[in-house]
Amino acid sequence: MEVHVAAPADHVWAPPAFSVSEIEKQGFVFHPIPLSRRGTNPFTELRTVLALWWLYRRVKPAVVHHLTIKPNLYGGIAARIAGVPSVIFSVTGLGQIFVGKGIPAMVRKHLVIALMRLAMGHANSRVIFQNPTDRDELVGRKIVRASAARVILGSGVDVQRFHPTVAAEAKEPIIVLCARLIWEKGVGEFVEAARALRHQGVVARFALVGDTNPTNPHSVPRETLEEWVGEKVIEWWGFRQDMEGVLAESHVVCLPSTYGEGVPKILLEAAASGRPIITTDIAGCREAVDDGVSGLLVPPDDPTALASALATLIDDPQLRAKMGAASRKLAEKKFDDRATAAKTLLVYDELNQ
Secondary structure: OOOEEEEOOOOOOOOHHHOHHHHHHOOOEEEEOOOOOOOOOHHHHHHHHHHHHHHHHHHOOOEEEEEOHHHHHHHHHHHHHHOOOEEEEEEOOOEOOOOOOOHHHHHHHHHHHHHHHHHOOOOOEEEEEOOHHHHHHHHHOOOOOHHHEEEOOOOOEOOOOOOOOOOOOOOOOEEEEEOOOEHHHOHHHHHHHHHHHHHOOOOOEEEEEOOOOOOOOOEOOHHHHHHHHHOOOOEEEEOOOOHHHHHHHOOEEEEOOOOEOOOOHHHHHHHHOOOOEEEEOOOOOHHHOOEOOOEEEEOOOOHHHHHHHHHHHHOOHHHHHHHHHHHHHHHHHHOEHHHHHHHHHHHHHHHHO
């Protein structure tokens, strides 16, 4: 295959592994496209559709693979107009699409559903979902044909790069929440649970790993993070690229997410690293945990239940070790990225038959 990659060239939040120079170093042809992650200006959005349409007309790809919501919508429409013979869509979680409240959210939801039906209606297409709940949602809404839907759990994890390490014995176990620091990741619930446990005399360190984005209205403000640090409720380690080191330093990984995830990458990395996981019993998150075996599931938006689960693992190092070993086995069995890649290429083969 001759692989071309189309993406914004100035995406400052992308990790170095996805920089333009790294993409080109892998032998891929890079095409910069105008794409605003949260933009809503209709003229700017139309420019993205036209840029993709023109790219597809010039390159004439045999298959186009779109990832995430806007490329799925705009790329799918552009591919149909340009006559691309085969199209794949990857749905990496539904995010805020079906959970927002109020009139603006309802209008946005119906608009997105209409665009999804148009974009994903290509006659020779496949839609890859990261969890079965998202598949059932879009098939049930008649956005995606059941015959075109495929489920591949998550994006996989490199089980050689992320491997079990023995966490240092500590009087204060370290619990980490690694994510974009937006409220929907359960940051507020995590901090509230940490505060409650401290008041109960539970001894542990609670760390947020990630950065806040001032341009995102859903981000936790920097001032709030600094207040929590000053209150000595949590530590804020900021943006980290060495996730292997972060996980090796931690004892428990927590992600109390409250919105539509695919399968969060951090949970797969935690599992491969042999760490017990506490996360919410929602689509995408529950797929990464064998509840009661490799970790604990808690209801979303429930700091009390979260605090109870955290206390269970903080107080029992033997249980942490047992669940961590089960996490690693789960990662090897279900989330090895080599198997994920092989399953994805089988979807390509389906379209080329």
